[in-house]
Amino acid sequence: MKLYYSPLACSLADHIALREAGMAFEAERVDLRTFRTAGGEDFARINPKKYVPALILDDGTMITENLAVLDWIAGETPALQIGGAMGRTRVIEALTYITTEIHRAYKPMWHAGSAADKARAGDTVLRLMQPLSDGLQGDYLFGATPSVADFYLFVMLLWADRFALDLPLPLLGLRERMKARPAVQAAMAAEGIG
Ligand SMILES: N[C@@H](CCC(=O)N[C@@H](CS)C(=O)NCC(=O)O)C(=O)O
Structure with missing residues (x-):
């Protein structure tokens, strides 16, 4: 592979x-x-x-x-699956939100654009992060162990660092927990x- x-x-x-x-x-x-x-x-x-x-x-x-x-x-x-009848659906729901909303919102920050465009994009990213921050079900999105959605979210949180975005505390915690994983x-x- x-x-x-x-x-x-x-x-x-x-x-x-x-x-x-x-x-x-x-x-x-x-x-x-x-x-x-x-x-x-x-x-x-x-x-x-x-x-x-x-x-x-x-x-x-x-x-x-x-x-x-x-x-x-x-x-x-x-080991990476979330249990329960809705487990996979919830993970796909989170992955879709991250890819179609958060990842897409970052695009003006990576590509050429005015400072105003980039500032607006930063505000959008932070607004989109808030429901995930509010909805954490434990150390990670769905509880005590990470799902593949946490891995994608982690990259978005590293990008927040790259662009000096002021993340909510629960997401800073998730980022640090992820960074500690071997x-x-x-x-x-x-x-x-x-
Ligand atoms: N629709 C693709 C988009 C992936 C994507 O945006 N990849 C970026 C890196 S994060 C890339 O390869 N960009 C190349 C480019 O923009 O030319 C997916 O969800 O996998």
Whole structure:
């Protein structure tokens, strides 16, 4: 199995999930300015969408879209699943909110835009974070153990740090708990991020 990633991109969520799941995989870095892989390949020929993450399974099947990749990893890994009849639905609900609302709201901050656009985007991100902060069910989104939605949220919380956004205390706590996890530390070290 191979994960195509870029350091501190949303693919870090998948990188963490694979390590938390204890799956055997290799990770290949993609330069998102040139769309060349670390091995010198044209990434567009691997994933024509030109986005990370892309996960290639051992039989050659490719999964793209963060929500789908994370759902696949969780589906293979009972320890990462949230129990109960609504467990998977709740995780997909959170993943959808993170990808379509929070991740999307960050885009003006990563790409060229005016200072006013970036400030507005920061306010939007913080407004969108609030329901997740208010709804924490324990140390993580759904209780005492993290789900794949926590891994994606964690990346969004690292981005908040990158753009000096003033996060609510419960989310700062979640970010610190995530940072203390060995799989998170290993994924961040492998991506060369502090
Ligand atoms: N729809 C994709 C979007 C993923 C995405 O935005 N990936 C970013 C990194 S966080 C990327 O590869 N950007 C490349 C670009 O914008 O050219 C998904 O949900 O997986």
